[in-house]
Amino acid sequence: MYYKEEVLKIILIRDYEKLGYAGDIINVKDGYAKNYLIPNNIAQTATTGNIKQMEIVKKSLIKKEAKNIEEASKIGEIIDGMQIKFVVNTSPEGKLYGSITNKDIAEKILEEKNVEIDRKKIELDEHLKELGVYDIGVKLYKDVKAVIKVEVVSEGFVEGAPEGVVVEDAEESVGLEGAPESAGVEVAEKDNGIEYDSKVISEESAYEVDGVEISEAKDEQKVSEGKPDNDEKMISGEENNENIEENKTEPEPDNKKQ
CATH class of the missing domain: 3.10.430.100 (Ribosomal protein L9, C-terminal domain)
Known part of the structure; x- marks a missing residue:
């Protein structure tokens, strides 16, 4: 046997997106009204007393509605x-x-x-x-x-730049690392008011600046090339001694008769 669910007339107490606004009188399924809308204070049955009371409330709601719309419109602007x-x-x-x-x-x-x-x-x-x-x-x-x-x-990418390329500030990208290697050799330096060229220091003989001896790499290189280390001296000396001993020959016997 087909059972048709009864319909109940209700009044919405507050705005409910799926059904309407507060004060609206609508018809819904009886079970939906009694099991959900009424227990959750979304609606009430549309009795004569409730309808009259809701008409009074609705006048107040209309004023509140107008105020809400006005405030929302100002925010929208x-x-x-x-x-x-x-x-x-x-x-x-x-x-x-x-x-x-x-x-x-x-x-x-x-x-x-x-x-x-x-x-x-x-x-x-x-x-x-x-x-x-x-x-x-x-x-x-x-x-x-x-x-x-x-x-x-x-962040870090600019329009038109190759993909994956990060643009850096020009000030940060300019530094000693980007300068030519020869720049540090040719720039004149000063030490306590005395100007000297670092390239000259590395090639000329040692001299003193305000009592401080400045030794050049070139002379040190000559010393290291011209003079063997102490260990090398000892090794070469031992080898010479061995060579001398090997070169010594026993004296030939005297063939003269005595």
Whole structure:
């Protein structure tokens, strides 16, 4: 036997997105009303007494509604069309390390416009994970809506630069490392007011500057090339002694008869 569920007439006590606004009188399934809407203070049965009472409440709600719409419209005028920029770290393929959420957007609006927006009112189906420009809707109140532009750009990359190339400041890129190797040789130096050339020091004989002896690499090199080390002297001396001993021959016997 087919059973048809009864319908119950109710009055919405507060706005409920799926059904309507506070004060609306609607028909719903009996079980839905008794098991969910009425226990959760979303609606009440549409009795004669409740309807009269709701008419009084509704007049107050209409005034409150008008005020809410006015406030939402003012906020909409402030943020509608505003542009928000996020500078983020990305991979060479343009993928974000992390993502931009509706909470991030709400905080950015508060920072730039000093307007607090409930993050749930920002219509973001999924987090932003790629570079680009996005038009994001903000549902301020019922039919009052604003649209903001969110731009996500990469930090360290510039438009037109080869992929993966990070642009550095010119001041940081100029230094001793970029100078020619010969620059340090040809530049004249000063020590206690006495100017001398480092190249000359390395080639000429040693001399003193304010009593400090400056020895040159060239003379040291000559010494090291011309004079063997002590160990080398000892080795070469032993070899000479061995050679002398080997070269000694026993005296020939005297063939003269005595």
